[in-house]
Amino acid sequence: MTKIQKQCAICEKPFIPKTVNSIYCCKICSDTAYRKRKVQLKKEEQRKAVASRIPDERKYISVPEAIILFGVAKSTLYRHIRQGRIPAINLGTRLVRIDRATIEKMFPIREDTSGMKEFSAVKLYRLEPEDCYTIGEISKKFGISDSSVYKHIRKFSIPIRQIGKYVYAPKSEIDSIYNSE
Numbered sequence: 001m002t003k004i005q006k007q008c009a010i011c012e013k014p015f016i017p018k019t020v021n022s023i024y025c026c027k028i029c030s031d032t033a034y035r036k037r038k039v040q041l042k043k044e045e046q047r048k049a050v051a052s053r054i055p056d057e058r059k060y061i062s063v064p065e066a067i068i069l070f071g072v073a074k075s076t077l078y079r080h081i082r083q084g085r086i087p088a089i090n091l092g093t094r095l096v097r098i099d100r101a102t103i104e105k106m107f108p109i110r111e112d113t114s115g116m117k118e119f120s121a122v123k124l125y126r127l128e129p130e131d132c133y134t135i136g137e138i139s140k141k142f143g144i145s146d147s148s149v150y151k152h153i154r155k156f157s158i159p160i161r162q163i164g165k166y167v168y169a170p171k172s173e174i175d176s177i178y179n180s181e
């Protein structure tokens with residue numbers, strides 16, 4: 001029986017999953033993923049805590065508040081302040097207050113999409129040869145080099161399966177990435 005290869009959601013190397021739900025190639029990668037998730041959760045908690053302390057009607061916020069609320073680097077904020085792109089008032093040493101609405105427009109809070117990659121990684125595919133193209137077929141059909149095909153397969157986390165010397169990828173996924181233009 002041929003095993004289905006997946007791409008590790010952390011190191012991006014192909015691996016043979018132990019179960020259909022495996023998305024990491026090894027213990028080190030799954031530990032890394034766990035730590036990353038914890039850091040993200042903590043940041044999100046901090047953001048919510050700070051947000052709940054600032055009433056909606058408050059127009060000016062401090063630099064540390066802006067850093068946590070909008071995930072912007074301190075140096076970036078100060079650069080925008082110096083260049084006059086973010087209106088600021090100075091209430092004294094270390095008491096700069098900056099215009100919240102402006103920062104909000106410049107740095108909209110991004111949705112956390114880190115969980116999405118895992119979601120797509122566990123999506124199940126029929127990887128029977130009749131549902132798949134070989135890499136050679138893809139490059140011929142869409143006029144792209146083999147190496148570009150592999151690059152796109154990695155970029156879009158498309159599952160592949162190797163049988164003998166041929167590597168197969170599901171037609172549905174390949175058609176959807178190349179026919180979308």
Ligand SMILES: [Zn+2]
Pocket residue numbers: 008009010011012013024025026029
């Ligand atoms: Zn890995």
